[in-house]
Amino acid sequence: MPYKSVVLVKQVPDTKNITGEAMTPEGTINRAALPAVFNPEDLNALEMALEVRDRHGGEVTVITMGPPGAAEVLRESLFRGADKVVLLSDRRFAGADTLATSYALSCAIKKLGQVDLVFCGRQAIDGDTAQVGPQTAEKLDMPQITYAEAIVKLEGGSIIARRALDHGTEIVKCSLPCLLTVVSSANEPRPASVRRRIEYKFAATSLEYKSLLARWPSFGTEEALDAFLEQRALKIPVWTATDIGAEEQKLGLPGSPTQVYKVNFVVLEGSESKVVDPTSDGIKALIQELMQEYIVG
Numbered sequence: 001m002p003y004k005s006v007v008l009v010k011q012v013p014d015t016k017n018i019t020g021e022a023m024t025p026e027g028t029i030n031r032a033a034l035p036a037v038f039n040p041e042d043l044n045a046l047e048m049a050l051e052v053r054d055r056h057g058g059e060v061t062v063i064t065m066g067p068p069g070a071a072e073v074l075r076e077s078l079f080r081g082a083d084k085v086v087l088l089s090d091r092r093f094a095g096a097d098t099l100a101t102s103y104a105l106s107c108a109i110k111k112l113g114q115v116d117l118v119f120c121g122r123q124a125i126d127g128d129t130a131q132v133g134p135q136t137a138e139k140l141d142m143p144q145i146t147y148a149e150a151i152v153k154l155e156g157g158s159i160i161a162r163r164a165l166d167h168g169t170e171i172v173k174c175s176l177p178c179l180l181t182v183v184s185s186a187n188e189p190r191p192a193s194v195r196r197r198i199e200y201k202f203a204a205t206s207l208e209y210k211s212l213l214a215r216w217p218s219f220g221t222e223e224a225l226d227a228f229l230e231q232r233a234l235k236i237p238v239w240t241a242t243d244i245g246a247e248e249q250k251l252g253l254p255g256s257p258t259q260v261y262k263v264n265f266v267v268l269e270g271s272e273s274k275v276v277d278p279t280s281d282g283i284k285a286l287i288q289e290l291m292q293e294y295i296v297g
């Protein structure tokens with residue numbers, strides 16, 4: 001049976017490459033100073049959705065909410081195998097906390113019509129709340145399987161999945177439609193295919209036409225570029241708040257009940273240190289001590 005899947009992906013600042021300018025004096029992330037990357041666990045979510053499509057048929061639509069530049073993760077999704085992509089971009093989405101983000105994403109999913117599976121990463125490496133997946137499921141009135149590591153069985157209207165927990169795994173069964181938040185141990189995301197990279201090289205949103213024309217002036221005018229992309233199904237749709245039928249007061253800052261009150265910089269310093277003999281006996285004694293203190297077990 002073919003399944004219609006949606007994957008929610010986020011473009012995030014690469015927090016593995018922190019430089020001195022990574023934070024603003026106000027304590028917020030200086031996004032301009034960090035390279036933007038595909039949120040790592042969203043690649044695992046995309047891979048899980050692609051595997052479902054490859055095994056059972058159906059289609060995979062990838063949605064991201066972000067500024068015009070977030071189209072980059074949508075192109076990357078096309079290179080890796082997604083069938084359709086959508087960018088949610090509108091000034092009215094700006095300043096959203098997780099509630100307003102999940103509201104906008106749930107409106108976009110509803111616009112797609114009947115959906116069997118929604119895949120999210122477990123957590124984004126910048127906001128780090130792991131709230132967006134569960135909140136989106138709530139707003140869609142869908143059951144959710146968090147920390148999903150594998151789909152054990154997908155048959156008709158139900159799914160059996162393995163969840164990765166701190167001290168083991170859990171197998172759960174759930175009816176469809178359902179939302180899964182996927183962990184990094186789930187799979188090895190497939191790389192971008194060279195054939196698809198060539199095929200979707202020019203895939204773009206209308207918000208990128210100016211920069212595209214600056215790079216490839218031979219396209220001529222924005223109208224000519226638009227016709228070229230439309231004809232080849234390379235135009236990435238951009239949905240605004242109006243397009244997804246969202247209530248404005250539930251979006252962006254007005255729709256965000258949480259406010260950042262204060263940001264503290266925490267510097268972790270070792271308070272105690274111990275020198276251990278680099279011998280088997282020295283290491284054995286250290287391990288015993290750590291076990292006695294319940295630090296390792």
Ligand SMILES: Cc1cc2nc3c(=O)[nH]c(=O)nc-3n(C[C@H](O)[C@H](O)[C@H](O)COP(=O)(O)OP(=O)(O)OC[C@H]3O[C@@H](n4cnc5c(N)ncnc54)[C@H](O)[C@@H]3O)c2cc1C
Nearest residue numbers: 065095097098101120121123124127128129130131132258
């Ligand atoms: C009080 C507060 C104020 C904020 N103000 C701002 C602000 O002014 N400007 C700003 O840019 N950010 C702001 N943020 C951050 C913003 O709310 C989060 O980036 C966003 O809600 C996602 O939360 P997260 O990063 O914790 O994602 P998580 O909940 O950790 O993400 C889990 C998964 O949800 C999906 N997901 C998350 N975000 C998106 C997305 N945008 N598109 C598609 N899928 C997604 C992905 O699959 C991801 O792996 C604010 C956050 C808070 C708490």
